[in-house]
Amino acid sequence: MIITIDGPAGAGKSSIARRVASELGFEFLDTGAMYRAVTWGAMQRGLGWDDVEQLVDFAGTVNLVWQDDRIYLDDQDISEEIRTPQVTGNIRYLADPPPIRERMSAQQRRIAVGRDIVTEGRDQGTEVFPDAECKIFLTASPEERARRRQQQLAAAGRVMTVEEILTAQNQRDLEDRMRPVGRLRAASDAIVVQTDGMTPEEVCQEVLRLVRSCL
Numbered sequence: 378m379i380i381t382i383d384g385p386a387g388a389g390k391s392s393i394a395r396r397v398a399s400e401l402g403f404e405f406l407d408t409g410a411m412y413r414a415v416t417w418g419a420m421q422r423g424l425g426w427d428d429v430e431q432l433v434d435f436a437g438t439v440n441l442v443w444q445d446d447r448i449y450l451d452d453q454d455i456s457e458e459i460r461t462p463q464v465t466g467n468i469r470y471l472a473d474p475p476p477i478r479e480r481m482s483a484q485q486r487r488i489a490v491g492r493d494i495v496t497e498g499r500d501q502g503t504e505v506f507p508d509a510e511c512k513i514f515l516t517a518s519p520e521e522r523a524r525r526r527q528q529q530l531a532a533a534g535r536v537m538t539v540e541e542i543l544t545a546q547n548q549r550d551l552e553d554r555m556r557p558v559g560r561l562r563a564a565s566d567a568i569v570v571q572t573d574g575m576t577p578e579e580v581c582q583e584v585l586r587l588v589r590s591c592l
């Protein structure tokens with residue numbers, strides 16, 4: 378069984394998807410981490426952003442492994458490295474070209490074969506798993522998402538204003554909504570969960586209720 382959770386940056390998809398997976402005894406796939414990992418790998422290798430052919434080859438052959446909620450590229454644990462602003466700023470070079478998305482999507486489908494899985498990203502319910510049994514689109518207003526992000530960063534000792542976060546987030550939302558293939562949008566059969574004013578616990582309970590109704 379496949380449960381997809383898509384939505385914009387900062388909507389809380391990862392933590393909710395992780396919780397839902399653990400409550401149901403499903404596996405969890407963070408496809409944003411996959412795009413981050415190939416971007417980090419391309420940066421390490423010094424690949425040119427305009428050499429799409431080389432980026433496609435790289436994305437098709439890269440060896441990504443998950444273990445205990447950590448992500449490894451060629452045996453190196455890169456779980457922290459992939460979260461830097463530098464990586465975030467370069468993701469579009471790997472997330473935009475359709476041939477790269479094709480390879481990433483194929484890899485995501487291979488990972489899901491024979492498994493019960495909660496998968497989160499931007500295109501899971503639309504492009505990658507159009508026949509998923511349960512599709513959730515998790516969202517919140519840009520301001521609410523930026524405020525939540527600020528609190529997360531503050532807890533990690535990083536100080537940023539809501540305005541700074543909002544500017545970067547708007548840019549990312551725009552890029553995610555504009556790409557020719559796999560763009561950020563709710564599948565026509567997805568249940569949209571608008572989370573403004575809800576606590577993380579309330580969101581989790583609501584998503585679990587919706588998911589259970591699909592089982």
Ligand code: C5P
Pocket residue numbers: 386387408409410412413468469472497498499500501549553559
């Ligand atoms: O979810 P996260 O913020 O880690 O994703 C990072 C970026 O990877 C997104 O902003 C988006 O550009 C890209 N992405 C994507 N398709 C997915 C997941 C993420 O294009 N399925």
